[in-house]
Amino acid sequence: MSTxxxxxxxxxxxxxxxxxxxxxxxxxxxxxxxxxELSPFRRAFRRFLAHKLALAGFICLTVMALLAATQAIVxxxxxxxxxxxxxxxxxxxxxxxxxxxxxRDVFSRILQGARVSLSVGIVAVSIYVVIxxxxxxxxxxxxxxxxxxxxxxxxxxxxxxxxxxxxxxAGITGPNIFNIMVIIGIFGWPGLARLFRGxxxxxxxxxxxxxxxxxGASQRYIIVRxxxxxxxxxxxxxxxxxVAGAILAxxxxxxLGFGVTEPAASxxxxxxxxxxxxxxxxxxxxxxxxxxxxxxxxxxINFMGDGLRDAFDVRGRSQSGE
Amino acid sequence: MTQYIIxxxxxxxxxxxxxxxxxxxxxxxAPGDPIQALIDPEEMLYMGPxxxxxxxxxxxxxxxxxxxxFLWLKEAIQGNLGYSIQTHNVPVLELILDRLPPTISLxxxxxxxxxxxxxxxxxISALYQYSRMDYTLTISAFFMLSVPEFFFAxxxxxxxxxTLGWFxxxxxxxxxxxxxxxxxxxxxAVLPVFALAMNDIAGLMRYARASVLDTISxxxxxxxxxxGLSERLILWKHVFRNALIPxxxxxxxxxxxxxxxxxxxETIFRWPGVGLLGYTALLQRDYPVIMGVLIISSVIxxxxxxxxxxxxxxxxxxxxxx
Numbered sequence: 167m168s169t170x171x172x173x174x175x176x177x178x179x180x181x182x183x184x185x186x187x188x189x190x191x192x193x194x195x196x197x198x199x200x201x202x203e204l205s206p207f208r209r210a211f212r213r214f215l216a217h218k219l220a221l222a223g224f225i226c227l228t229v230m231a232l233l234a235a236t237q238a239i240v241x242x243x244x245x246x247x248x249x250x251x252x253x254x255x256x257x258x259x260x261x262x263x264x265x266x267x268x269x270r271d272v273f274s275r276i277l278q279g280a281r282v283s284l285s286v287g288i289v290a291v292s293i294y295v296v297i298x299x300x301x302x303x304x305x306x307x308x309x310x311x312x313x314x315x316x317x318x319x320x321x322x323x324x325x326x327x328x329x330x331x332x333x334x335x336a337g338i339t340g341p342n343i344f345n346i347m348v349i350i351g352i353f354g355w356p357g358l359a360r361l362f363r364g365x366x367x368x369x370x371x372x373x374x375x376x377x378x379x380x381x382g383a384s385q386r387y388i389i390v391r392x393x394x395x396x397x398x399x400x401x402x403x404x405x406x407x408x409v410a411g412a413i414l415a416x417x418x419x420x421x422l423g424f425g426v427t428e429p430a431a432s433x434x435x436x437x438x439x440x441x442x443x444x445x446x447x448x449x450x451x452x453x454x455x456x457x458x459x460x461x462x463x464x465x466x467i468n469f470m471g472d473g474l475r476d477a478f479d480v481r482g483r484s485q486s487g488e
Numbered sequence: 489m490t491q492y493i494i495x496x497x498x499x500x501x502x503x504x505x506x507x508x509x510x511x512x513x514x515x516x517x518a519p520g521d522p523i524q525a526l527i528d529p530e531e532m533l534y535m536g537p538x539x540x541x542x543x544x545x546x547x548x549x550x551x552x553x554x555x556x557x558f559l560w561l562k563e564a565i566q567g568n569l570g571y572s573i574q575t576h577n578v579p580v581l582e583l584i585l586d587r588l589p590p591t592i593s594l595x596x597x598x599x600x601x602x603x604x605x606x607x608x609x610x611x612i613s614a615l616y617q618y619s620r621m622d623y624t625l626t627i628s629a630f631f632m633l634s635v636p637e638f639f640f641a642x643x644x645x646x647x648x649x650x651t652l653g654w655f656x657x658x659x660x661x662x663x664x665x666x667x668x669x670x671x672x673x674x675x676x677a678v679l680p681v682f683a684l685a686m687n688d689i690a691g692l693m694r695y696a697r698a699s700v701l702d703t704i705s706x707x708x709x710x711x712x713x714x715x716g717l718s719e720r721l722i723l724w725k726h727v728f729r730n731a732l733i734p735x736x737x738x739x740x741x742x743x744x745x746x747x748x749x750x751x752x753x754e755t756i757f758r759w760p761g762v763g764l765l766g767y768t769a770l771l772q773r774d775y776p777v778i779m780g781v782l783i784i785s786s787v788i789x790x791x792x793x794x795x796x797x798x799x800x801x802x803x804x805x806x807x808x809x810x
Contacts, residue, residue, distance in 0.1 A: 219630075318499075318502075318503075319506075321503075322503050322506055322507075324741070324744070325503070325744060325786075325789050325790055325793050326507070326510070326744060326786055326789070327743075327744040327745075327747040327748060327782075327785045327786055327789055328744055328745075328748070329744070329745065329747065329748025329749075329751070330747055330748055330751060330766070330781070330782055330785055331510075331514070331782060332748075333748070333751065333766075333767075333770065334514060334766075334770065334778055334782055335514065335517075337770040337771075337778070338514070338517060338518050338519070339517075410634070414636050417636050417638075418636060418638065418748070418752055421636075421638050421752065422751075422752065422755065422767065423771075424770075437638065437639070437642070441756075443650065443657060446642060446645060446646055446650060447646065447650045447651075450646060453639075453642055457635075457636075457639035457642065457643070460635075460636055460639065461631075461634055461635040461636070461639060464633075464634040464635075464636075465630060465631065465634035465635075468630055468633060468634050469630065472630075
């Protein structure tokens with residue numbers, strides 16, 4: 167892999183879900199003048215609030231997360247209970263999003279699906295943040311042959327058609343939400359590993375870090391006290407976009423029938439159940455509702471990621487990476 | 489240049505080795521043993537444990553797993569990827585080679601559309617930065633990145649094929665009609681290609697915009713302006729050339745993702761490519777075919793990465809001397 171593509175990639179962190187720099191530029195215009203005494207995090211927080219789309223995304227996602235968390239209480243119907251007298255009903259005042267092939271309430275199932283999608287997103291990304299952190303920091307700190315070998319391996323994972331491998335593993339291990347979380351998690355780390363490595367390499371050379379190590383600080387102390395706080399920004403952005411990617415991956419898997427299985431609902435599997443021309447044309451609410459839910463969730467997260475990038479001024483910093 | 493190519497090819501060899509190992513391990517994880525898959529269950533009833541042992545010996549399955557790997561690798565290098573279980577022992581390679589042209593054409597068309605529209609929109613966005621046009625394009629890019637390809641595919645099918653009747657809903661050619669490269673193929677390709685290209689258009693647009701903006705403010709462009717060159721000459725000779733060529737390398741990075749997307753889109757539009765083959769094989773648990781699909785798509789990705797890197801080194805001498 168060429169150095170150029172790696173450098174470009176570094177700023178994007180996650181090639182599968184790149185986010186537009188343009189919105190950040192657009193929003194940058196509106197940034198309010200800040201008093202200089204604010205702490206970096208307070209300043210980032212203010213900037214985030216000034217990014218209107220990010221704020222909208224954040225609110226939208228919070229509502230979704232709250233609905234997902236309280237799904238058992240707020241759900242108007244039992245999402246898994248068939249109701250054979252009202253099958254394939256279009257949306258009305260009772261069933262806001264209609265009913266499916268066996269009379270289950272689509273809205274209740276969307277709420278259940280939100281729970282699945284969001285938890286898969288969060289767990290999968292947590293798994294790969296840990297892997298990425300370990301590999302990236304070993305690579306960045308050890309240098310030499312270890313670094314070379316680990317980075318070659320990272321390149322290798324990146325050139326692998328991961329989604330095909332994920333589908334195959336999910337197909338082989340059987341449809342099960344925990345398998346999905348783990349499988350998505352173990353293939354998502356290369357972007358983050360590079361991010362950690364790149365930042366560690368840059369920061370090791372910074373004067374205050376050298377001073378700290380000259381004063382006898384241990385490597386662990388340096389990582390925890392000096393390096394980690396400085397890469398919170400780029401990592402937060404990468405994690406946010408990673409959650410979006412993981413939600414899309416889960417949706418794709420469930421859509422193909424290798425994800426969450428009946429009677430439990432996930433957005434992808436709801437669409438999978440409504441495939442075929444007859445459903446597509448005759449009962450569009452069966453696939454439009456979950457499709458819109460996925461799109462809305464991912465869009466909100468992407469807007470948030472963009473706001474965070476803007477707030478932490480990630481581009482400016484990671485440009486110096488590598 | 490030759491030296492660079494040799495070095496780059498040499499790097500790919502251990503990657504290929506690693507790739508074969510990964511595929512083999514995944515294959516080992518698959519439940520069920522090959523003998524059971526190979527033998528007719530009825531015949532199995534008349535076979536004692538001794539006969540089965542004999543068979544294991546005949547196929548070399550009594551040897552330790554590492555030895556099995558090298559035996560398998562030896563065959564795989566010679567083009568023997570095993571035999572399909574479901575389709576009466578047709579060689580896997582033959583099955584895949586049959587299905588490769590549809591997938592390659594689908595992906596080539598997608599990359600072409602993605603590049604053309606992505607670069608066009610990106611350049612427009614950059615040249616009219618902060619205009620209403622820029623804003624609209626940027627917001628659309630967010631949507632294109634957030635909506636999963638299967639939802640785009642279903643919406644396209646619902647709106648343009650089912651409701652408006654402009655395009656056919658599945659296949660590569662009208663059944664019973666002429667095959668080959670003709671208008672019918674193009675007609676069938678529009679919906680799948682656009683469903684798949686959305687993500688690329690948005691991603692490339694984002695990179696193109698950022699890259700053009702970076703270049704436009706570079707010193708050599710200011711120099712060109714100061715020399716009094718016409719704006720057209722500056723844009724075409726100085727800005728676009730420097731800003732857009734690096735984007736070529738992104739295509740190599742996009743390929744692994746594209747393979748996954750192609751699989752999903754192929755299953756929706758019954759596009760008879762490698763993805764559809766892999767998907768049906770997965771549903772039928774036809775493991776030799778699944779492994780073949782994984783190996784072929786990874787080899788293609790590696791090869792494409794190699795080619796893009798070489799092409800990039802060819803247009804940018806700095807890369808090959810680094």
